[in-house]
Amino acid sequence: MKKNIVLLPGDGIGQEVIQSAKQVLEALSEEYQHTFTYETHSIGGSAIDEHGTPLPEETISACHKADAVLLGAVGGPKWDQNPSHLRPEKGLLGIRKSLGLFANLRPVQGFDNLLHASPLKEEVVKDSDLLIVRELTGGLYFGTPSERSEDGESVVDTLAYERSEIERIVEKAFQAANIRRKHLTSVDKANVLESSKLWREVVEEKKADYPEVTVEHMLVDATAMKLITNPTYFDVIVTENMFGDILSDEASVLTGSLGMLPSASVREDSFGLYEPVHGSAPDIAGKGVANPLAMILSAALLLRHSFHLESEACLIESAVQHVLDEGYHTADLNIKDGQQVGTEKMTNLVIDYIKSNSATNSIMSCYA
Numbered sequence: 001m002k003k004n005i006v007l008l009p010g011d012g013i014g015q016e017v018i019q020s021a022k023q024v025l026e027a028l029s030e031e032y033q034h035t036f037t038y039e040t041h042s043i044g045g046s047a048i049d050e051h052g053t054p055l056p057e058e059t060i061s062a063c064h065k066a067d068a069v070l071l072g073a074v075g076g077p078k079w080d081q082n083p084s085h086l087r088p089e090k091g092l093l094g095i096r097k098s099l100g101l102f103a104n105l106r107p108v109q110g111f112d113n114l115l116h117a118s119p120l121k122e123e124v125v126k127d128s129d130l131l132i133v134r135e136l137t138g139g140l141y142f143g144t145p146s147e148r149s150e151d152g153e154s155v156v157d158t159l160a161y162e163r164s165e166i167e168r169i170v171e172k173a174f175q176a177a178n179i180r181r182k183h184l185t186s187v188d189k190a191n192v193l194e195s196s197k198l199w200r201e202v203v204e205e206k207k208a209d210y211p212e213v214t215v216e217h218m219l220v221d222a223t224a225m226k227l228i229t230n231p232t233y234f235d236v237i238v239t240e241n242m243f244g245d246i247l248s249d250e251a252s253v254l255t256g257s258l259g260m261l262p263s264a265s266v267r268e269d270s271f272g273l274y275e276p277v278h279g280s281a282p283d284i285a286g287k288g289v290a291n292p293l294a295m296i297l298s299a300a301l302l303l304r305h306s307f308h309l310e311s312e313a314c315l316i317e318s319a320v321q322h323v324l325d326e327g328y329h330t331a332d333l334n335i336k337d338g339q340q341v342g343t344e345k346m347t348n349l350v351i352d353y354i355k356s357n358s359a360t361n362s363i364m365s366c367y368a
């Protein structure tokens, strides 16, 4: 298979973990004789430094031509205080919007050997396996006006949705629930927000199309509590952009680290931009200690969703599981036993497993 992948390393540890994902893809494509070509473009703070804008035209145009995109992370203290039109986040929000990536799929699946890495009790975390379907191109992060008054004394942000935007994300969530455990939790704040009332209406309308899926509505504050007290309760969660952003960082606690959560930002066709849930982690950037597994698992999602390479995706996931089972872990994972390794060593361990198991590829673990 011949495919062109655009790499957007971004800032901080984005620059480090994207190299890990690329190396894993290179090893895998060699084993399976695929021809993947890579083009690297800038986004975020590093793009401001190089081009004076967080989202250069050439980055946008390369992404539109690509078969899939891998993104590291953007932002950092150097740029975060800039005027809003220069904020690196505009670069990330901008590329998601430009590519029409309205759905962000965030699978949260614990690995057996990381049960102790979570600060939560093992019996609470065990068997948690959920999917957060986050609306990605609307809601509070995109609504206008979003500004500060001239005197600086008042501010406004806007949470706006069109019915059609809610319909398409809710449809995605029903589809996902239908092929998983058929339990959909729609999360909102309908006791306060108009947008949530319309959201509920749409979910209620759509459920007739999926009679086998059990649907419920849950307020976001209660969901935040239940997510860490009874995570196995959840199968698929669908929610507004900012709620999904916050709940997924919270859900990462179930897996032991934010460095373990991959994501796929997708639309109706098979194109996608794949990005870890975490940010640029300026506190550890440049030290060679970042956990590359969220980024590597995002590459697995790319292979599965955009290229339909299920065996290859599963091999990456099996490799991650195997390396963790062997006791290797990066510093973010609070594990007493086992061996702590840096980004490069962790990446090489994953690659070693891929190289020695591509012929037999016993599928040990796959995200739905």
Ligand SMILES: NC(=O)C1=CN([C@@H]2O[C@H](COP(=O)(O)OP(=O)(O)OC[C@H]3O[C@@H](n4cnc5c(N)ncnc54)[C@H](O)[C@@H]3O)[C@@H](O)[C@H]2O)C=CC1
Pocket: 013, 072, 073, 074, 075, 076, 077, 080, 089, 092, 258, 259, 260, 275, 276, 277, 278, 279, 280, 281, 282, 283, 284, 289, 290, 291, 292, 294, 332
């Ligand atoms: N998708 C993106 O590009 C995102 C960008 N950001 C940006 O990243 C910058 C830093 O934001 P923070 O709030 O600190 O969030 P963050 O996700 O970068 O880091 C939060 C904490 O988790 C740790 N962490 C995150 N990923 C890790 C990994 N792979 N391995 C080991 N430890 C990891 C960090 O060291 C830090 O202690 C800001 O500029 C923010 O705007 C934040 C979230 C998402």
Ligand SMILES: CC(C)CC(=O)C(=O)O
Pocket: 089, 092, 093, 141, 245, 277
């Ligand atoms: C710019 C932010 C919305 C990035 C972020 O935190 C995320 O997408 O998870």
Ligand SMILES: [Mg+2]
Pocket: 245, 246, 249, 277
């Ligand atoms: Mg986030």
